[in-house]
Amino acid sequence: MAHIELDNITKKFNKVTALNNISLEVKDKEFFVLFGPAGAGKTTILKTIAGIEFPNEGLVKIDKEIVNLIEPAKRNVSMVFENYALYPHISVYDNIASPMRSPLYKKDEEFIKKEVYRVASMMKIDHLMDRLPSQLSNGQRQRVALGRCLVREPNVFLMDEPLAHLDAKLRHFMRAELKEMQSSFNTTTIYVTHDYLEALSLGDRIGIINNGAIEQVGTADEVYYTPANEFVARLIGEPEINIFNVDLVNDNGKLKVNMLGQDRLFQLEDEVIGTLAKHDNEIVDLGIRGTNISYSLGKEDDDYIKGIVYSLEPIGNKSVLIVNVNDELIRLIAPNNLQAKLDSEIYIKIDMKNALFFDSEDKTFIIRNNQERLIKGMA
Amino acid sequence: MDRHRMRILGKIGRNTLLAIYAIFALFPLLWMIIITFKSDTEMYTTTFFFKPTLDNYVEVLLKTNYFKAFLDNIIVSSGAVIISVIVGVPAAYALARYNFKRKEDLAFTILSFRFAPEILVILPLFMIYQQLGIYDTYFGLIWVYQLITLPLLIWVLRGYFEDISVEVEQAAQLDGYSWYHVFWKILLPLIKPGLVASALLSFIFAWNSFTFPLLLNGFKIETVTVASLKYIASDTVHYGQMAVASTIAALPEVILALIIQKHLVRGLSFGAVKG
Numbered sequence A: 001m002a003h004i005e006l007d008n009i010t011k012k013f014n015k016v017t018a019l020n021n022i023s024l025e026v027k028d029k030e031f032f033v034l035f036g037p038a039g040a041g042k043t044t045i046l047k048t049i050a051g052i053e054f055p056n057e058g059l060v061k062i063d064k065e066i067v068n069l070i071e072p073a074k075r076n077v078s079m080v081f082e083n084y085a086l087y088p089h090i091s092v093y094d095n096i097a098s099p100m101r102s103p104l105y106k107k108d109e110e111f112i113k114k115e116v117y118r119v120a121s122m123m124k125i126d127h128l129m130d131r132l133p134s135q136l137s138n139g140q141r142q143r144v145a146l147g148r149c150l151v152r153e154p155n156v157f158l159m160d161e162p163l164a165h166l167d168a169k170l171r172h173f174m175r176a177e178l179k180e181m182q183s184s185f186n187t188t189t190i191y192v193t194h195d196y197l198e199a200l201s202l203g204d205r206i207g208i209i210n211n212g213a214i215e216q217v218g219t220a221d222e223v224y225y226t227p228a229n230e231f232v233a234r235l236i237g238e239p240e241i242n243i244f245n246v247d248l249v250n251d252n253g254k255l256k257v258n259m260l261g262q263d264r265l266f267q268l269e270d271e272v273i274g275t276l277a278k279h280d281n282e283i284v285d286l287g288i289r290g291t292n293i294s295y296s297l298g299k300e301d302d303d304y305i306k307g308i309v310y311s312l313e314p315i316g317n318k319s320v321l322i323v324n325v326n327d328e329l330i331r332l333i334a335p336n337n338l339q340a341k342l343d344s345e346i347y348i349k350i351d352m353k354n355a356l357f358f359d360s361e362d363k364t365f366i367i368r369n370n371q372e373r374l375i376k377g378m379a
Numbered sequence B: 001m002d003r004h005r006m007r008i009l010g011k012i013g014r015n016t017l018l019a020i021y022a023i024f025a026l027f028p029l030l031w032m033i034i035i036t037f038k039s040d041t042e043m044y045t046t047t048f049f050f051k052p053t054l055d056n057y058v059e060v061l062l063k064t065n066y067f068k069a070f071l072d073n074i075i076v077s078s079g080a081v082i083i084s085v086i087v088g089v090p091a092a093y094a095l096a097r098y099n100f101k102r103k104e105d106l107a108f109t110i111l112s113f114r115f116a117p118e119i120l121v122i123l124p125l126f127m128i129y130q131q132l133g134i135y136d137t138y139f140g141l142i143w144v145y146q147l148i149t150l151p152l153l154i155w156v157l158r159g160y161f162e163d164i165s166v167e168v169e170q171a172a173q174l175d176g177y178s179w180y181h182v183f184w185k186i187l188l189p190l191i192k193p194g195l196v197a198s199a200l201l202s203f204i205f206a207w208n209s210f211t212f213p214l215l216l217n218g219f220k221i222e223t224v225t226v227a228s229l230k231y232i233a234s235d236t237v238h239y240g241q242m243a244v245a246s247t248i249a250a251l252p253e254v255i256l257a258l259i260i261q262k263h264l265v266r267g268l269s270f271g272a273v274k275g
Helices: A042-050 A092-101 A109-122 A138-150 A168-185 A196-202 A220-225 A230-235 A270-278 B002-036 B055-063 B066-097 B103-112 B118-132 B138-163 B166-174 B179-208 B211-216 B224-231 B239-263
Strands: A004-013 A016-026 A031-035 A057-062 A077-080 A156-160 A188-193 A205-210 A213-218 A242-251 A254-259 A283-288 A293-296 A305-314 A319-325 A328-334 A345-350 A356-359 A365-368
Touching: A004 A042, A016 A042, A016 A057, A016 A213, A031 A042, A031 A196, A042 A057, A042 A077, A042 A156, A042 A188, A042 B166, A077 A138, A077 B166, A092 A109, A092 A138, A109 A138, A138 A156, A138 A168, A168 A196, A188 A196, A196 A220, A205 A220, A205 A230, A213 A220, A213 A230, A230 A242, A230 A283, A230 A356, A242 A328, A254 A270, A270 A365, A293 A328, A305 A328, A319 A345, B002 B239, B055 B066, B055 B239, B066 B103, B066 B138, B066 B179, B066 B224, B066 B239, B103 B138, B118 B138, B118 B211, B138 B179, B138 B211, B166 B179, B179 B239, B211 B224, B224 B239
Parallel strands: A031 A188, A031 A205, A077 A156, A156 A188
Antiparallel strands: A004 A016, A004 A057, A205 A213, A242 A254, A242 A283, A283 A356, A293 A345, A305 A319, A305 A345, A319 A328, A356 A365
């Protein structure tokens, strides 16, 4: 139950800068997800908050109080480590009980027993209590680590990829469980993941990290519909968003785009024209997600663009179809029953209502259609 | 059928080889024990038939100051090991966990204590000890034994500490334990097999040390290894008495090894972190 603030944190490991002047605010009782590729600095942020890594510069504040000089034990934070960090020489029960037996957070044994069994049954590991960590599978170890974290009532839960090693079914179950728990616990949680589905489904807000810097902080809707830049757009969504150059052309006083080497110009939505007209560069990047492209085997109207089937990859309940249009590979979603031969002709139509526009030089977000209505409560 | 026969032949061959090796390894010890019961006149007979006598034991244990040597040996050897443990465990931890300038050089220097044969450094040591006035003292011998015991302990334990993921320590800190609690409750149990094994080995090396106690001690302090030499008289060598002295000198090592055998288990530290 605490408000966490990072103030211009810089952390260097020898000459490598892991965190570059990061400022971040996590509200009380918020479920905050840190999301980014491997090596982005997510774990370092968690360890900095926990106090087991010391920032070279900047302040860490818990509940407005500067904690830079407070020992990790006294910060009352609970953390799940990515490599579990279980105590190898004691049983699962003792591992989970460990935080409640420490001098600082001591509880009586009866209470400990009740609590340990409570979290163990939640994690579905109550049949493993007498085993040593070495006698468990990776998924079981991860659940023990999660149990040891959740058994406490700390200022903040720090979770470093707590579901990464569970099988898909269990991961879905635990994700729902965590979300449920979050609403009943009322505890601030900072959750690190590299799975965008986890990030979107769990986070009240999501912070996207890359190369030790924050790219964007926002709700799931914000980062999905209005990514701050092309990096964020590419990171979120499956298949990866399509981004390609388009030319802005003034067609008798109305702004249109020329794209993918086509002869004709494509209409733009009225809402975006104003902003794009003010943009001083004639070339912008257009981003369009695979779900917003439709396809047809024949040219149904002028908006359909001819391409060649490059690959068709089934991913469960749907397929990812990749179409080659003038050497630009466009990824889109198709139903599983699509019968398309490789290298055969196909026509695709880009739904301009859902197009995102980025600056083609600094790759930052410019505008999209329907922005205000998609993002509830966004300024 | 053929395969079955091959397997039996293989088993026989393996066991025969093992038996030959066991005899090769154990026979000298057995012979030593047999010698202790022989009188000097029968010493050079190679048959197993002789008239057993306890004269050698009486001679060594009751008529010489062998017990004093035995006690001295216990004092200097265990003293050396205790100090090595007290100094070596934190040193090994520091070498495993912290980064400081010239860390590897320091570790190598510690290891290099074992490079030179003892006889090579004994002359300067002898003169230094004379000057410092620690010649023929417990302190002097315990100190010089650190050259034997400390490098072994530090290098074995450093490996054990490195095997423990640093996150395990961090997790314990977040659980609310102070560094001392973490050390006693988490680290010590995990390095215990290594600590026990290396302390035992150190003890054996210190116990069996010969050059240092021979040349750095005078009449006040004597270890069993040096005491065993006394049975080489000017006229004859009392092999029987020497065998008694050696047999008894080997006993503490055997007993210690048997007592702590159950702690010599490896593999506890595996499986706690992601493999």
